[in-house]
Amino acid sequence: MDYPLLNIFWTMLWLFLWILWFFLLFRIFGDLFRDDSVNGWGKAGWCIFLILIPFLGVFVYLIARGKGMGQREFQMRAQAEQDFRSYVQQAAAGSGPGPSSHVDELAKLAELKRSGAISDQEYEQAKAKVLA
Template identity: 50%
Template sequence: MDYPLLNAFWTMCLIFLWVMWLFLLVRIIGDIFRSQDINNWAKTGWLVLVIVLPFVGVFIYVLARGRGLSEREVALAQRQQRQLREYIRETVKAQGETIRPEDSLAKLVELKDRGDITEEEFQKAKAKVLA
């Protein structure tokens, strides 16, 4: 046990910085692939730079395109949110069109016959469906 506490602290700091750098590297590679404003040759150049000279490539990328990195992330999040809302609207609309009162009443009768709902609950639900 000849490993002083200060050395353990520095080792933990280095591991933390290495993991942080890996996250940054993955985010930058993802941004390179998602970027619509650069052509494929430029993407290839950035990837080669980031893979061959990782530390220098990451720093150059952050200096050159760092400001747009956050803007592209926000745009992506907004686009995903918009697509989710459209999907939910379409799904709700499609389900609303396929559910007919006759189907709902048949399901209620089935639930009552099985004993899952009482006569009083059946009458309340029937009144809602017919309203």
């Protein structure tokens, strides 16, 4: 119980900085391994530098490649957004005009003809329109 308040503050600060350091280190390793412009030897060199001299390695990486980190992150997010939009469009197109919707339209027309709601001539015109 003999731990002054200021020591608790400093301990919390150092713990926070230590956790922040690991987040930064993971972010750098993630950026390094996602970057296709760096070959395998370059990635290995950066990894060795970051592991053997972590503080200097992180600072040098941020100075040398920091601007590109933001650009690569932006491009990755833009590509993910584009992939999501194209997936949604493809999924929506599956329920829209397509082979399965033609079958559904023809089934509805056949049901209308069978119930007498439309005549044979109207059925043939609508069928030709769907198949066109």
